[in-house]
Amino acid sequence: DQQVKQNSPSLSVQEGRISILNCDYTNSMFDYFLWYKKYPAEGPTFLISISSIKDKNEDGRFTVFLNKSAKHLSLHIVPSQPGDSAVYFCAARAQKLVFGQGTRLTINP
Amino acid sequence: NAGVMQNPRHLVRRRGQEARLRCSPMKGHSHVYWYRQLPEEGLKFMVYLQKENIIDESGMPKERFSAEFPKEGPSILRIQQVVRGDSAAYFCASSPGQGFSGANVLTFGAGSRLTVL
Numbered sequence: 001d002q003q004v005k006q007n008s009p010s011l012s013v014q015e016g017r018i019s020i021l022n023c024d025y026t027n028s029m030f031d032y033f034l035w036y037k038k039y040p041a042e043g044p045t046f047l048i049s050i051s052s053i054k055d056k057n058e059d060g061r062f063t064v065f066l067n068k069s070a071k072h073l074s075l076h077i078v079p080s081q082p083g084d085s086a087v088y089f090c091a092a093r094a095q096k097l098v099f100g101q102g103t104r105l106t107i108n109p
Numbered sequence: 110n111a112g113v114m115q116n117p118r119h120l121v122r123r124r125g126q127e128a129r130l131r132c133s134p135m136k137g138h139s140h141v142y143w144y145r146q147l148p149e150e151g152l153k154f155m156v157y158l159q160k161e162n163i164i165d166e167s168g169m170p171k172e173r174f175s176a177e178f179p180k181e182g183p184s185i186l187r188i189q190q191v192v193r194g195d196s197a198a199y200f201c202a203s204s205p206g207q208g209f210s211g212a213n214v215l216t217f218g219a220g221s222r223l224t225v226l
Contacts, residue, residue, distance in 0.1 A: 006151075043217035046215070096157065096165060096167075099151040100151050
């Protein structure tokens with residue numbers, strides 16, 4: 001039972017443009033959502049989070065949007081930079097932290 | 110301030126052998142979590158521990174897998190009689206606060222990659 005889904009395994013974006021990564025969830029009990037970024041041979045590192053009582057959280061080039069009625073969240077990166085190339089995991093929290101499958105983002109120069 | 114330290118980074122075992130993975134949490138963190146990432150999949154929760162206590166082991170396979178976090182020393186994830194399907198990256202995370210609550214963010218180690226021949 002995949003409670004958190006990232007339906008796009010990969011995404012390719014031109015440097016300087018906006019990257020939009022999407023995530024859907026099924027459990028309405030999730031109260032906190034997080035995005036983690038992972039480089040090869042490293043562990044996931046925390047990027048940005050949002051509480052379920054908010055619909056937007058911004059931190060520099062990164063913005064997370066939450067649409068509770070649609071059970072959907074997205075991560076916007078603008079402008080995209082080559083160093084943003086990584087795998088991005090969406091995670092949601094109820095009794096435990098549940099991760100999506102990840103989206104591999106490639107930023108092309 | 111070192112982050113979450115995992116060792117070994119790479120471990121090769123033959124079928125039937127035992128694998129032991131170690132995790133030292135960040136300084137000041139008393140909560141440890143183990144996740145497993147199978148090829149082409151996301152991270153799957155395995156177990157959540159505090160010192161000398163298993164808080165939630167709902168993600169642990171019923172057989173061959175065990176975890177501990179003793180009063181002294183690192184947390185250990187132990188896999189007995191390994192099979193090829195155990196080949197995966199095993200990530201440990203730690204946090205200062207209680208489990209999955211508040212704005213508690215998990216800090217992950219670099220992972221231990223287990224290969225079963």
